[in-house]
């Protein structure tokens with residue numbers, strides 16, 4: 008805070024020269040490193056637009072132009088107010104009991120002059136030099152987005168394929184879909200990593216629907232929750248739910264449902280009671296219902312999807328995820344003796360006979376398979392088993408840990424080039440070679456070949472039979488392992504290991520960790536169906552057989568196993584090794600179609616440069632650009648979107664004019680009524696007038712309002728508003744969305760062609776997800792990162808992760824401002840005029856001042872909270888807080904800003920917090936509700952990330968027990 012007071016001062020004034028009025032706004036002099044004299048002194052400068060305009064005008068080349076009509080400053084009153092201000096500051100005691108800052112602000116606002124003596128530091132003076140950052144030779148990792156195959160190449164229901172084309176316009180498969188869909192259809196547990204916008208949602212949603220539609224007898228509403236999809240934000244939940252709605256069009260008996268917070272608990276309960284088969288929701292809300300809704304039961308859940316798994320696990324949100332995973336396991340266990348379920352487990356053989364009798368009317372079944380189960384996933388749904396799918400564009404250690412605990416015999420699908428395409432835990436050793444890739448890719452084709460539908464049914468039976476044969480033939484020890492695997496993830500024993508570090512290379516002394524179990528896996532045990540199908544395939548493919556045989560030799564050799572048990576280095580399974588290397592290498596992938604640049608912008612110029620970019624992208628671009636601006640805090644979202652809206656679009660003027668027009672219209676009507684004149688023509692011309700908006704005459708220094716749609720989104724907005732904004736922005740042709748990281752994950756907004764990161768992200772991972780909002784599905788996009796000169800080295804941090812950016816020309820954006828200030832002779836003058844307008848708006852009234860100050864202080868706090876690993880590039884000590892105030896269109900010293908925020912009573916109300924829905928005492932409330940176990944390493948929630956994204960994970964509901972005494976609540980925290 009001292010920085011500003013120390014830095015803002017000027018050399019002593021020459022007494023001979025009058026200090027005001029100033030002739031040239033560009034001439035205000037500041038000493039770059041002044042000595043602190045104990046006073047903040049600066050030259051006075053004109054504070055209102057009229058004065059600023061006059062100043063600009065005087066310096067303009069050529070003949071003087073018209074000046075905007077602004078009321079002249081009231082000299083006398085101002086002096087009077089000046090005296091009041093002095094009185095206030097000297098006699099604080101007199102105003103005891105009153106808010107000093109408020110009184111001061113009020114006087115200042117009336118005076119239309121800042122409290123500290125009426126200065127505005129120059130925009131273009133004393134800015135640090137903009138360094139030029141050379142590019143390092145970084146080769147970004149690329150991913151091929153499209154695979155060259157079509158949906159009809161997969162063994163999907165023809166109705167699904169037709170529906171994809173008709174409803175979604177999709178024909179060609181994306182790479183991740185081609186690799187993941189067959190694996191998911193096999194009922195295998197999967198970890199999927201592929202770049203943003205690469206079609207991961209469809210990659211899991213499509214096979215799930217495929218598996219569900221084949222269940223016989225057909226499922227219905229009352230059948231319970233078969234699939235749970237957990238996503239981190241409400242917007243993503245809505246988006247995912249909408250996709251499911253589209254996918255179930257041909258299979259109307261499958262009912263998707265949404266639990267994403269914001270709605271009344273009662274209404275959601277009613278919907279749950281009515282029945283949902285595919286549940287999409289945020290973890291907080293799902294947990295809330297787990298505790299408070301009796302009809303909420305996961306006994307029949309056969310598939311759990313954790314989308315954006317890394318996001319779900321950071322911020323300490325793993326508690327809710329753990330509780331959901333545990334609840335599925337517990338509910339399934341509790342339903343073990345359900346005779347109906349047991350019956351259904353044996354239904355496979357009865358399907359052909361029962362199928363027709365269970366047909367629902369109204370749907371053309373000609374294409375439906377009457378022969379039984381086509382995909383193993385359907386069997387999973389009809390059994391007590393469970394499939395787990397984890398997805399993200401970025402992986403973290405926490406995801407690896409979660410995968411190690413929740414996934415059984417998993418497959419890792421990574422679509423980046425040069426890496427393992429598919430790493431299968433059942434395949435031991437080494438990263439996938441090209442043959443392995445082909446081999447594993449072919450695996451599903453063997454299982455699901457359409458021409459083999461009849462034999463397939465018998466194959467399933469055979470597999471079951473052989474499976475049981477193997478089971479009986481297995482020695483006791485192996486049998487128990489097999490049973491464990493039969494239960495798939497979470498046997499209870501595993502659960503207590505949740506989030507414990509699992510080390511794939513660790514010796515096999517910890518047999519309960521899945522990863523270790525997998526290491527001991529050989530192709531001869533576990534998933535027998537897969538093994539058998541593999542064998543069938545091998546027989547047809549002698550090349551693979553050779554390789555397979557060598558694997559079998561080593562795996563089946565009992566002596567070798569004994570050697571292993573005796574302490575020889577255990578085999579690292581391909582899955583664990585591939586995941587580990589993906590995390591350790593920490594290399595990030597971004598769509599190659601996104602043009603990434605960074606701009607180094609001095610602090611004082613940040614706001615005007617932002618305005619410049621908005622104008623350049625959305626106004627000058629004839630097609631109308633659509634952009635997302637990421638900022639650090641929700642206070643910044645609210646303030647900046649309103650500020651830019653008001654200052655650039657002339658929103659207030661528009662409003663006033665519309666009101667004026669309304670009033671005059673009403674008056675006219677009244678007069679007409681009195682005259683008895685009923686002329687229709689005149690009334691229609693009046694109607695036209697309603698849509699005309701009168702703006703101020705553009706003059707030099709005056710701004711032409713632009714036609715721009717501003718949107719804002721953050722996690723603490725009321726639910727309805729949040730959804731409305733999301734909906735509107737999705738359908739908008741152009742516009743600007745200012746948001747926090749709440750919109751950084753998974754959100755798929757069409758036509759976003761620019762992502763601007765106004766505040767540096769907290770990590771390279773966040774950078775990737777923010778940028779990923781553009782360039783989706785191989786579309787072209789652009790991403791711009793704003794950096795301060797002191798933050799320039801953040802580029803090196805990104806380069807270490809193989810992200811390459813080019814430095815852009817920061818002055819170009821200012822050029823664009825001349826479009827809105829047509830009278831300005833240079834870009835600098837246009838920028839000064841825009842800054843003056845922004846400051847004028849921010850000082851309109853106390854409410855504006857408060858919001859501006861709150862946004863500023865929230866950013867300062869945010870900045871100090873950057874995680875340790877990026878703090879060396881984002882050092883808060885390097886910030887010039889006075890210049891920072893300018894970037895918020897503020898004129899006060901930082902001390903004043905902080906005082907203003909502190910003195911405001913509304914500031915004392917509770918800030919949004921990550922109200923984790925699983926509290927220790929609440930766990931006891933519902934018998935049988937799982938006690939979540941937490942790993943020691945995950946307790947510390949990064950201060951930064953909890954700050955501005957907290958509430959998006961909230962259940963959105965008030966705590967049930969409102970009467971809880973305060974001190975108890977504290978305890979819970």
Ligand SMILES: Nc1ncnc2c1ncn2[C@@H]1O[C@H](COP(=O)(O)OP(=O)(O)OP(=O)(O)O)[C@@H](O)[C@H]1O
Nearest residue numbers: 179180181203204205206207208209400753755784
């Ligand atoms: N086969 C396909 N062909 C063309 N477009 C597709 C295909 N599959 C999905 N898409 C489209 O690609 C876009 C991105 O898909 P999706 O949201 O699933 O990406 P994602 O990988 O989940 O991204 P993120 O990591 O950001 O969550 C969507 O607009 C979707 O409609």
